[in-house]
Amino acid sequence: MELYRGSNTNQMDYNDDGRGPKSGKILASNDDRLDSGLDSLKEDEYPDVVSDFRRMNVAEDEPWRKELTEDGDTYLHLAIIHEANDAALKMIDLSYGHPFLNTQNNQRQAALHLAVITEQPRIVEQLLKAGCDASLVDDCGNTALHIACRKGSMACFGLLTQGCPQHLPAILQTPNYNGQKCIHVTAIQGYLSLLESLVQLGADINSQEQCNGRTALHLAVDLQNYELVKLLISKGADVHSFTYGGHTPYHLTYGRENADIQKVLYELTAPHLRELPDSESEDSDEDYEDQCTSDEDDDDDDDDVPIYDDIKMMGQ
Structure with a gap:
């Protein structure tokens, strides 16, 4: 990759309006550049200036940006x-603001996804500074x-x-294809500090999974994470x-071992919401006895009833 183009032995004068160099005028000596303003730069600002000039001299059609593997990488x-x-x-430095940074492979992973998967914070930081779209989703x-929430x-x-505050509210509301937002993913993994940070950043603590309507609290009970x-x-x-x-978090404590979770939710749940929905209640003793009697009668006729196996595995 060629960082600079042209000779650096001659210096061009620039128009006062900042629109670019005046054609045909070459400075005769370095003395003419004493008022260039470079001396006013702080020492830590020089790398940024050099980087800006480098990017200005990069061609838009760099061939390496167009190369793809069979996996789309x-x-x-x-x-x-x-x-x-x-x-x-x-x-990254040569592609500030370029669509190349958001190229997605066959798994729809952008460079930012891979940088998080491989846990390379420096790369993540530079991608965000270069304008990478943090709202892109993979397959x-x-x-x-x-x-990041899944990996902790x-x-x-x-x-x-912190790197994309304008897009963060939308990202926090984005469900993946399992219907889970970041707060659900974090709850499933049990990362307390991350979940607390998400709530502080504006994530809806009562947001429901799209598949079954569980909140983070339902998930915590399911996972028995006191x-x-x-x-x-x-x-x-x-x-x-x-x-x-139709289940409250307390309903999910039925049949679970952690008595502490059941106790704290019992005390906080309204009395009329503690009972399981009718559809989930256990059969009454009478119904159970009737079922047993019916089963015994059926057993007497088993020899006369043909047995069919209608379960198919792998199409067989």
């Missing part, structure tokens, strides 16, 4: 996968933040939530939230 994907940081950072519907990567989580249950309640989780099947 670009050179940037490969550099991140193989943790070739220098190469990855150079390509499972996961944003890069979903992945605090460094990547922090960069993603610490998570306590945290969610302290943050304002609704103990009276219903799943699509």
Whole structure:
């Protein structure tokens, strides 16, 4: 990749309006550049200026941006996968604001997804600064933040939530193809600090999974995570939230071993919402006896009833 184009022995004068160099005028000596303003730059600003000029001199049709593997990976994907940081950072630096950064492979993974998967915070940071779209989803519907929540990567989580504040509210509301938002993914993994951070950032603590309507509190009960249950309640989780099947978090404690979870939810749940829905209640003793009697009568006629196996496995 060619970083600079043309000779650096001659210097061109620039128009006062900043629109570019005056054609045909070459400065005679370095003395004419004493008022260029470079001396006013702070020492730590020089790298940024050099980087800006480098990007200005990069052609839009760099051939390496168009190369794809059979999996749809670009050179940037490969550099991140193989943790070739220098190469990855150079390509990012040469592609500020370029659509190349958001190229998705056959699994719809952008470079940002892969940087989070491989837990490379420096690459994540530079991609975000270069204009990478943090709202892109892979073939499972996961944003890069979903992945950071699943992996429990605090460094990547922090960069993603701080690096795209204008898009963060929409990302927090984005469900993956399992119907789970970032708060659900975090609850399933049991990462208390990440979940607390999500709530502070504006994630809806009572948001329901799209598939069955469970909230983070329902998930915490399902997973028998007492610490998570306590945290969610302290943050304002609704103990009276219903799943699509009509179950409160307390209902999910039935048949579960953790008595502490059952006790805390029992005390917080309204009395009329403690009983299981009628459709989920156990059969009465009378119904059970009738069923047993019926089964015994059926057993007497088993020899006369043909048996059919209508279950098919793999089409067989």
